[in-house]
Amino acid sequence: MQTERVILQPEDIDENVIRRAGSLIAAGELVAFPTETVYGLGGDAFDEKAAEKIYAAKGRPSDNPLIVHIARLEDLAKIAEEVPQRAAILAEAFWPGPLTMILKKNKRIPDATTGGLDTVAVRMPNHPVALALIDRSGCPIAAPSANRSGRPSPTEADHVEEDLSGRISMILDGGSVGIGIESTIVDLTESKPMILRPGYVTAEMIEGILEEEVQLDPGLIAEDDSKKPKAPGMKYRHYAPKARMAIVEGNPDQVTEYINAKAAEQIKRGKRAAVIASDESRERYRFGTVLSLGQRSEEESIALGLYGVLRECDSLGVDVIYSESFSTPRMGQAIMNRLLKAAGHLVIQV
Numbered sequence: 584m585q586t587e588r589v590i591l592q593p594e595d596i597d598e599n600v601i602r603r604a605g606s607l608i609a610a611g612e613l614v615a616f617p618t619e620t621v622y623g624l625g626g627d628a629f630d631e632k633a634a635e636k637i638y639a640a641k642g643r644p645s646d647n648p649l650i651v652h653i654a655r656l657e658d659l660a661k662i663a664e665e666v667p668q669r670a671a672i673l674a675e676a677f678w679p680g681p682l683t684m685i686l687k688k689n690k691r692i693p694d695a696t697t698g699g700l701d702t703v704a705v706r707m708p709n710h711p712v713a714l715a716l717i718d719r720s721g722c723p724i725a726a727p728s729a730n731r732s733g734r735p736s737p738t739e740a741d742h743v744e745e746d747l748s749g750r751i752s753m754i755l756d757g758g759s760v761g762i763g764i765e766s767t768i769v770d771l772t773e774s775k776p777m778i779l780r781p782g783y784v785t786a787e788m789i790e791g792i793l794e795e796e797v798q799l800d801p802g803l804i805a806e807d808d809s810k811k812p813k814a815p816g817m818k819y820r821h822y823a824p825k826a827r828m829a830i831v832e833g834n835p836d837q838v839t840e841y842i843n844a845k846a847a848e849q850i851k852r853g854k855r856a857a858v859i860a861s862d863e864s865r866e867r868y869r870f871g872t873v874l875s876l877g878q879r880s881e882e883e884s885i886a887l888g889l890y891g892v893l894r895e896c897d898s899l900g901v902d903v904i905y906s907e908s909f910s911t912p913r914m915g916q917a918i919m920n921r922l923l924k925a926a927g928h929l930v931i932q933v
């Protein structure tokens with residue numbers, strides 16, 4: 584299959600292009616598009632064949648459900664069996680935006696879209712291209728991140744092309760995304776709201792709006808396999824670079840010293856090493872390829888840099904990666920959740 588890549592200016596969307604992209608979705612084809620979090624791989628959420636195509640293009644296990652994207656609040660009732668009051672309140676506060684809600688699914692959504700679950704994940708993205716595409720296709724759009732399964736999520740159209748060229752009909756190139764890590768997922772089907780995947784919208788922000796306690800899925804932080812994450816996708820080894828990766832934590836001077844010594848040792852043994860640092864610390868590393876996630880003092884830039892740097896490690900073909908820890912004040916939980924998964928939870932305390 585030939586994949587067409589088209590540039591779209593988010594602030595001046597070419598109507599011919601977006602209509603053509605919408606028609607492809609309506610005809611059961613797949614189109615990758617930018618959102619404010621990461622690029623998504625879209626297909627008609629009501630069409631089980633489209634869901635099957637998405638799983639095939641990504642190489643994703645079909646028990647890992649897709650997020651349904653809508654452009655208008657009225658469309659929520661076409662997807663969810665019921666819209667609890669909490670959902671209406673959170674939609675009012677955070678949509679369009681990086682918050683996905685898990686609700687009981689309505690019969691129109693095929694089992695293929697939800698991986699056989701009786702619940703459905705829904706969000707309204709805050710990106711003009713995404714909203715226009717949903718509108719012109721005339722249906723809600725099921726869209727996972729537009730990467731091959733097991734690769735970091737795409738934050739630029741180049742990443743999508745790298746992973747999916749020849750497997751999908753079209754890539755809408757709307758430039759770099761704004762946030763760089765996937766939406767927060769909150770489950771509203773239990774007695775208490777529960778975060779299944781941390782993201783830009785934090786538990787504290789949700790608590791502030793709902794005025795009730797929000798839990799973190801215990802399966803996300805379990806040290807062993809006794810508790811599995813509730814979001815099927817969180818159990819896979821995602822966001823993973825091909826190299827072995829370790830996160831080094833402790834006093835900054837000791838972290839630098841440890842990483843310099845280890846990287847030098849690896850290089851001596853003929854291995855290629857990379858170091859993941861920040862703009863503030865990058866100059867202090869003397870061995871291997873030093874990559875910066877951005878400025879520690881601006882946590883938004885750290886989130887935005889993360890997946891691009893992991894992809895760069897892959898294309899450089901490094902054998903080992905040593906990363907600093909990034910427990911930033913607000914988005915720290917989301918950033919560390921992705922970094923820990925990339926490292927297979929290998930943390931070295933120095």
Ligand code: TXA
Binds near residue numbers: 700704726728766779
């Ligand atoms: O920011 C985002 O959410 C991006 C953009 C494209 O919108 N999408 C995204 O989709 O990250 P994906 O498929 O890569 O991740 C969806 C996650 C998976 O971990 C999946 O298991 C979980 O959501 N999920 C989907 N439906 C679910 C459900 N009914 N119950 C629990 N988890 C669900």
Ligand code: MG
Binds near residue numbers: 727728736
């Ligand atoms: Mg994904």
